[in-house]
Amino acid sequence: MSVQVYPTRDQIKAQLLSDYRYLFARAGVTVNVNRWSELEERADAFAGRVSIAVANGQLTSQNLNPLRATGDALIALAGIYGVTPRPASKASGYARVRVLLPAVTVNIPTGFQCTDASGVKYVTTDTNTPADLGSVLVRSVEAGKNTDLAAGAIVTWDSAAIGYLRPQAIVTGGGIDGGADADGNDQLRARLLRRLSFPSVGGNWAQTAEWAEASSAAISFAAAYPTARGPSSYDIAIMGDADDPVLNSTVTDAAAARVVAEMPGSAHLNLTSVSEQQIDVIVNLSVPLPVHAGGAGGGFKDSIPWPSTSEALANTYAEVMVVTPASQQITVNSGAADAPVEGQRFALWDYAAVDGNGNPDPQFREFSILSVGGAPAAYVLKLDAPTSAELGFIETGMFCSASCEYLQEYGDLFRAATSDLGPGEKSDDPDILAWARRQPSPDIERPYALTSRQLSEISDTRSEVADMSFAARLATGTGAAGTAAFTARSTPTVPATVANAPRLLTLKHLSFRRQA
Secondary structure (H helix, E strand, O other), X not given: OOOOOOOOHHHHHHHHHHHHHHHHHHOOOOOOOOOOOHHHHHHHHHHHHHHHHHHHHHHHHHHOOOOOOOHHHHHHHHHHOOOOOOOOEOOXXXXXXXXXXXXXOOOEOOOOEXXXXXXXXXXXXXXXXXXOOOEEEEEEOOOOHHHOEOOOOEEEEXXXXXXXXXXXXXXXXXXXXXXXXXOOHHHHHHHHHHHHHOOOOOOXXXXXXXXXXXXXXXXXXXXXEEOOOOOOOEEEEEEOOOOOOOOOHHHHHHHHHHHHHHOOOOOOEEEEOOEEEEEEEEEEEEOOOOHHHOOOOOOEOOOOOOOEOOOOOOOOOOEEEEEEHHHOEEEEOOOHHHOOOOOOEEEEEEOOOEOOOOOEOOEEEEEEXXXXXXXXXXXXXXXXXXXXXXXXXXXXXXXXXXOEOOHHHHHHHHHHHHOOOOOOOOOOOHHHHHHHOOEOOOOOOOOOOOOHHHHHHHHOOOOOOOEEEEEEEXXXXXXXXXXXXXXXXXXXXXXXXXXOOOEEEEEEEEEEEEOO
C-alpha cells in the first residue's frame, strides 16, 4: 500500500544537499555544501519554492477527504453530495396557563411573549382561548440549544394586558424542546459520511431517514424500519443528542412533514421519536492496589477496596436500601464476606448532577465510612458528610463503587460510550424482521446493545486497567430495596406494537467494584 509523504522544507533541502555530495563524489570531487556556500543557497531557495507546492497539495488532499476536511472546505465537499449544514433550530413546546377564575377563558394572541428565569424569550405561535390549566404552544424567539426548557419550568408573561391571566405559566410534561445549535464540523461530517455510506435514491430507507434528519439540527440520528407495518409502509425514528434523546411532537411533526413533502402521495409514514429505557450497570474492575498495600498505585485507594466480587449473597451489588440524611447514614445490602469497615472509602454515581451551565454532568461523590452498624445484608454506614444536604442526591437503588484514583474518568468514558447507543428494533418477530430490521444496521452504526464494546472504551484508554467485565446489566427499578428480583437488560425491549416508538437504553445508576 502506497503512503503519501509530505516532506518539510528542511527535509527537501537536506535531500538536495545529500544528492549534491553523492553526485560530486562519483566524479571524485569533494564539494562544499556547508552553510552560506553556493550549493547550500541554491538548495535552500529551491526547497522554499517546492515546500509551498507541497503544502498546497497537502491542503488540497485534506480538503477533499471527508474524514479530515473542516470549515468551508467541509461545507463545500458535503454540498457536492447534497448535504448542507442545518441552521440552529428554535425550541417549542406547550405551557399551561393559569386563569384567576376557572370558568373564564382568556384570549391570548399570536406572538404573546413570555420569559424564563434565565432571560430566554418565547412567543405563542397562534391565537388561543384557554381556560385555567389549558395549554398554549410557544416557540423560542432565538435559536440554539440553550432555548430548551424542562417540564415544570416556570415562564412569566411579559405583559399584564390580558385580564384574568395569571403572570406565570408552567411548561408541560413534554418540555420545550428542539432547540439546537447550527451544525458544526462533527455533525456535518457524520451526515456526509452517512450519505456516502448508504446510497440515498428513489425513496429508499436511506433517503427517507436523510430527509427526516435534515429537517432540524435537533435531530442527531434517524433510523428507518422499512415495511414494519406491512407493504408500502415506512417507519422512521428520530432522536436528539445524548443529554435529551426524546424529541417532542413539534419536532417529530416537522420531520414527518418534510418527508411527506419529498414523497407526495405516500400516506403510510409513521415517524416517532424514541422511548427511553433506563438501565443500571455494575462493572467488575481490576486495577492496581495502592503503594502502601504493595501495589503499583494509580488504581484503588484502599488496601482492601469495598465493594468487591466477594459478596456472599447472590445478586448482591452493595445497593443502597435506605437513606437517612438527618443521621448521615445509608443502609446497604452488602453480604458478610465483603463487609464494609470503618475508614474505607467508596463512591456513589450522582446521575442527576449538572455543570455550571445546567448541562448534565454526572459525578462520582466519594465518602469515608465513619462507623458500621447493622448486620450482613443490612449494614448501616455513617458517612463523613459535613451536612445532611450533601447526601440529598442519594436514593434507594444506587450502587456503591470502590474508590479509585481515576473513578471519575471511568464513569465519563463509560457514559460517553453508552451515549452512542441507538434505538432498538420495533419487533422480535422473525418474519417482520426479515424486511423491517432497523437501518442503518446496528452492526454498522449506533449499536443498541450494551456489550463489551462500551467497556473497551475504558480499558483501551486507561493503561492501569488490567481487566473489566459486567457484573450486572439491570433494568432500573427492578430489585430496588430488595423487594423484587432483578431483571437483566442488555438490549432494549420491543414496543407493544410496531407503530410505537422504539426503545433506547439510557444509563442511570453506575458502579465499579473490585474484581477480587
